[in-house]
Amino acid sequence: MNIDLQAREITPLRNTFAHVAKYIGHEKAASRYQEATFGAQPMANFQYRPTWDPEHELFDASRSRVVLADWYVLKDPRQFYYANWTMTRARQQDAVESNFQFVNQRGMVAMIPDAVREKTLSILLPLRHAAWGANMNNASIAAYGFGTAFTAPAMFHAMDNLGVAQYLTRLGLALDEPEALEMGKKAWLDAPEWQGLRRYVEDTLVVQDPFELFVAQNLALDGQLYPLIYGSFVDDHIALQGGTAVAMLTAFMPEWHDETARWIDAVVKAAASESDANRQLIAQWIKDWAERAQAALSPVARLALGEHGEAALTEARDKLDARCRKTGVLA
Amino acid sequence: MSNVFIAFQDNEESRPVIEAIAADNTNAKVVHSPGMVKIDAPGRLTIKRETIEEITGRPYDLQAIHVNLVTLSGHIDEDDDQLTLSWKH
Numbered sequence: 001m002n003i004d005l006q007a008r009e010i011t012p013l014r015n016t017f018a019h020v021a022k023y024i025g026h027e028k029a030a031s032r033y034q035e036a037t038f039g040a041q042p043m044a045n046f047q048y049r050p051t052w053d054p055e056h057e058l059f060d061a062s063r064s065r066v067v068l069a070d071w072y073v074l075k076d077p078r079q080f081y082y083a084n085w086t087m088t089r090a091r092q093q094d095a096v097e098s099n100f101q102f103v104n105q106r107g108m109v110a111m112i113p114d115a116v117r118e119k120t121l122s123i124l125l126p127l128r129h130a131a132w133g134a135n136m137n138n139a140s141i142a143a144y145g146f147g148t149a150f151t152a153p154a155m156f157h158a159m160d161n162l163g164v165a166q167y168l169t170r171l172g173l174a175l176d177e178p179e180a181l182e183m184g185k186k187a188w189l190d191a192p193e194w195q196g197l198r199r200y201v202e203d204t205l206v207v208q209d210p211f212e213l214f215v216a217q218n219l220a221l222d223g224q225l226y227p228l229i230y231g232s233f234v235d236d237h238i239a240l241q242g243g244t245a246v247a248m249l250t251a252f253m254p255e256w257h258d259e260t261a262r263w264i265d266a267v268v269k270a271a272a273s274e275s276d277a278n279r280q281l282i283a284q285w286i287k288d289w290a291e292r293a294q295a296a297l298s299p300v301a302r303l304a305l306g307e308h309g310e311a312a313l314t315e316a317r318d319k320l321d322a323r324c325r326k327t328g329v330l331a
Numbered sequence: 332m333s334n335v336f337i338a339f340q341d342n343e344e345s346r347p348v349i350e351a352i353a354a355d356n357t358n359a360k361v362v363h364s365p366g367m368v369k370i371d372a373p374g375r376l377t378i379k380r381e382t383i384e385e386i387t388g389r390p391y392d393l394q395a396i397h398v399n400l401v402t403l404s405g406h407i408d409e410d411d412d413q414l415t416l417s418w419k420h
Contacts, residue, residue, distance in 0.1 A: 007365065009364065009365050010365075029346075031343065031346055032343050076388070077388030078387070078388040078389050079387060079388060088389075259389065262388055263388075266388075
């Protein structure tokens, strides 16, 4: 008896859900990111307005002064949805973990000169609190923003900020006794150099407009803080004075900043290119908040880098302005 | 001219690679078969790292295509930035 085996192709009648196909068309197979994002925003059937904010619907695009016909235009170029975001971060966590092991096993902390170690702690540990503020702010963007394409990555960003704060905590414990964390908090609360930045963080905690908060936190502040601290301070200053271990233990931060900058720029670009009113509004926010952030970081830059601090901060500001020009928001 | 071809498993990881190939090689023909995507091109076909990175928005190691690569034909010229299949030396 002969058995004839034949492969038979069964083509699917449709490639994705109807609400996703509305955005990408029926012919194309949707990516996981598209299926996890498009049409996921709750839009209808809210009979009651929230008692805590009767002016708005529960999910309401008008909480922001930025006006978009469709909030799904704020796509994440990294195409993160929950699964691939966690996988990416898990890989990075493994890398950081082995860095900590490497530094521990070889006693690299003991090789850091005491002055360099103390300088590192005095700058990086108060920044735990800035990272926590960034976590709160991004959670707020996720809560009050509109459109899953915008709010889902904001929530990932909030968790990433928490991760940054945790890495700083571990760095403090690797470099010194647990009291170092207490000292960092004291500096954040009392030392005059930190009060400008603390005020900035606390003022952003009450910004109501989610898009303005996005600009103030993720673009204006972090866009200057990360190049200043993890570029100029850690990589160019501390690492060259025998603090290579510090650069290894903070390796995640500059890498993460570069990656997330692509998302932040893409969001700002998409929102600004929709209308001139959006562009002007966002440009104004960038100018105001970047100016304030620069002023707030100025004493920190001086504390970290002495007389070179101001130049390093100006360099960070120039980098931020160049990013904003590239997105077409600033002329 | 003879065709060169390359085939990938049909999954989420190969999707941006296939998209990039289709974008960079206008004369390539993408054929979806069950579980596999085969791409035929007359004479020559290039995979560019840069295009894949534009699609995914993240750094991409071109060697990662081998995880989902099923088969290919053609002479290979590859470096960190591109992989080219062709019948020319």
